[in-house]
Amino acid sequence: MKNRYSIFSLARNALSHHEKWDRAWRSPEPQPAYDVIIIGAGGHGLATAYYLAKEHGITNVAVVEKGWLGGGNTARNTTIVRSNYLYDESAHLFEKSLKLWEGLSQELNYNVMFSQRGVYNLGHTLQEMRDIHRRVNANRLNGIDSEVVDARQIKQEVPIINTSPDARYPILGASLQRRAGTARHDGVAWGYARAADARGVDIIENCEVTNILRDGGRVTGVETTRGTIKAKKVGIVVAGHSGVLADMAGFRLPVESHPLQALVSEPVKPVLDTVIMSNAVHGYISQSDKGELVIGAGIDSYNGYGQRGSFNIIEETIAAIKEMFPMFSRMRMLRHWGGIVDTTPDATPIIGKTPVDNLFINCGWGTGGFKATPGSGWVFAHTLATGEPHPINAPFSLDRYTTGYLVDEHGAAGVAH
Amino acid sequence: MFQIDCPWCGPRDQSEFAYAGEGGIKRPEDPSALTDAEWADYLFMRQNPRGRHHEQWRHVHGCGQFFDVVRQTVTYRIESVDLPGRPALANASGEVR
Numbered sequence A: 001m002k003n004r005y006s007i008f009s010l011a012r013n014a015l016s017h018h019e020k021w022d023r024a025w026r027s028p029e030p031q032p033a034y035d036v037i038i039i040g041a042g043g044h045g046l047a048t049a050y051y052l053a054k055e056h057g058i059t060n061v062a063v064v065e066k067g068w069l070g071g072g073n074t075a076r077n078t079t080i081v082r083s084n085y086l087y088d089e090s091a092h093l094f095e096k097s098l099k100l101w102e103g104l105s106q107e108l109n110y111n112v113m114f115s116q117r118g119v120y121n122l123g124h125t126l127q128e129m130r131d132i133h134r135r136v137n138a139n140r141l142n143g144i145d146s147e148v149v150d151a152r153q154i155k156q157e158v159p160i161i162n163t164s165p166d167a168r169y170p171i172l173g174a175s176l177q178r179r180a181g182t183a184r185h186d187g188v189a190w191g192y193a194r195a196a197d198a199r200g201v202d203i204i205e206n207c208e209v210t211n212i213l214r215d216g217g218r219v220t221g222v223e224t225t226r227g228t229i230k231a232k233k234v235g236i237v238v239a240g241h242s243g244v245l246a247d248m249a250g251f252r253l254p255v256e257s258h259p260l261q262a263l264v265s266e267p268v269k270p271v272l273d274t275v276i277m278s279n280a281v282h283g284y285i286s287q288s289d290k291g292e293l294v295i296g297a298g299i300d301s302y303n304g305y306g307q308r309g310s311f312n313i314i315e316e317t318i319a320a321i322k323e324m325f326p327m328f329s330r331m332r333m334l335r336h337w338g339g340i341v342d343t344t345p346d347a348t349p350i351i352g353k354t355p356v357d358n359l360f361i362n363c364g365w366g367t368g369g370f371k372a373t374p375g376s377g378w379v380f381a382h383t384l385a386t387g388e389p390h391p392i393n394a395p396f397s398l399d400r401y402t403t404g405y406l407v408d409e410h411g412a413a414g415v416a417h
Numbered sequence B: 001m002f003q004i005d006c007p008w009c010g011p012r013d014q015s016e017f018a019y020a021g022e023g024g025i026k027r028p029e030d031p032s033a034l035t036d037a038e039w040a041d042y043l044f045m046r047q048n049p050r051g052r053h054h055e056q057w058r059h060v061h062g063c064g065q066f067f068d069v070v071r072q073t074v075t076y077r078i079e080s081v082d083l084p085g086r087p088a089l090a091n092a093s094g095e096v097r
């Protein structure tokens, strides 16, 4: 990399009051044609471009983005990263991703602030505890660190949590993955953008794809607000807008787009050094390095592209958080926002071929794709480069809805992040 | 957050209703005659438009009835509410895009 970030570059730039840093990536004009076009500069699209260049030597690549890079769900999520999924197919995909996370800051020479602070998935009923035992055992068989903890141990490790048996939904125990945690969401997009750009990838912002050009069932390029761009292969990585892009290419997806919200509180002193998730009462919480409580809500049930959700969802989420952490009852919430998540019937992504030749899609991550950013980019780059899925993403084909080979992760992931 | 004008009870808060998915999807007359791909198309594939959407709602905390709605998915503005299977704005094929 031309300008490596290090303690020395930091000191050197301090001398010029940090006013002389180079731009982290170029802002090129679109070329008439590329080997590969990736639509969507979220974390997944940028990671795909980076691994295409790094792992497969394909650098004549454009990532086209209708807004600014990392302005979609990538910068709107609650950043929970874990790999303790129930089924083998998902476990392999998310664990590949977690392994990449573990070396990512070094690899990209960019601090993505990956913090392995652990994630607890709480159980509030006997049935939930049985499911937790099953999932933890499945994780261990797949070589993924995972443990069951009881309410006493949770209280010991997270003293501010309410484990009283008198709670409306008492906490009986949890699954705990200690290698799980959080990361800096923008940092991930910026790190991949900078590293992909350094390898020659063109990242073209403010460039909306308005049509997908085809010739006899084969993709030939895209129409954009900045002109026509030809390509040998095209990858769609647009999260909430997947249905819109599929429609441009003449096929349908088993995907619905829903509003999903999150909110942060005023910053306070460190009180919570891990991540707590509860499916039953439906709230997720961690504390950012700035001290804000980062709180995730549930999706609105209806289809929506408005990047905003309903007030009653926020109300329910806050009620759940207050139930688990009574001491937060007087915290003030500072900001709140929404994203558009692309959910599938089996709560599992679609990564692979489409009915159009040389057109590939990576979507359906729903409420939980941030954690998969590195792994998703890695397998999708393989798929674009070779024209065939990697064994890790082969089970996530679009035609599993025809063959019936669903990967039904609702229990383990459907509503969780 | 919006209100829905239930055909039976009148305007109520959206939180009184349950969303019941895309509207106007007809169950095939003879399911066993379909190919796997046609069945998958019926069962799983959706329009999911950014814009005008024909959908179903159920007034779960009221009369309990299902009905059809045409709603904008960006502004969330409701264009019409009608009895099941009769969306006011459907075109001849029953498809609203």
Ligand SMILES: Cc1cc2nc3c(=O)[nH]c(=O)nc-3n(C[C@H](O)[C@H](O)[C@H](O)COP(=O)(O)OP(=O)(O)OC[C@H]3O[C@@H](n4cnc5c(N)ncnc54)[C@H](O)[C@@H]3O)c2cc1C
Binding pocket: A039, A040, A041, A042, A043, A044, A045, A064, A065, A066, A067, A068, A069, A070, A071, A072, A073, A074, A075, A076, A077, A078, A079, A080, A081, A207, A208, A209, A210, A237, A238, A239, A240, A241, A260, A261, A262, A296, A338, A339, A340, A341, A365, A366, A367, A368, A369, A370, A371, A372, A417
């Ligand atoms: C509130 C919230 C909380 C979440 N919490 C978590 C969590 O804790 N953990 C977790 O793992 N996941 C979480 N997720 C899910 C996660 O954010 C997504 O699955 C993931 O970010 C999707 O990655 P992406 O790069 O594909 O999406 P995006 O960042 O949305 O990227 C898609 C890009 O495509 C662009 N685009 C769309 N249409 C076009 C077009 N026509 N032309 C060009 N560009 C286009 C968009 O502008 C956008 O930048 C959460 C999501 C939300 C909204």
Ligand SMILES: [Zn+2]
Binding pocket: B006, B007, B008, B009, B010, B059, B062, B063, B064, B065
């Ligand atoms: Zn009613």
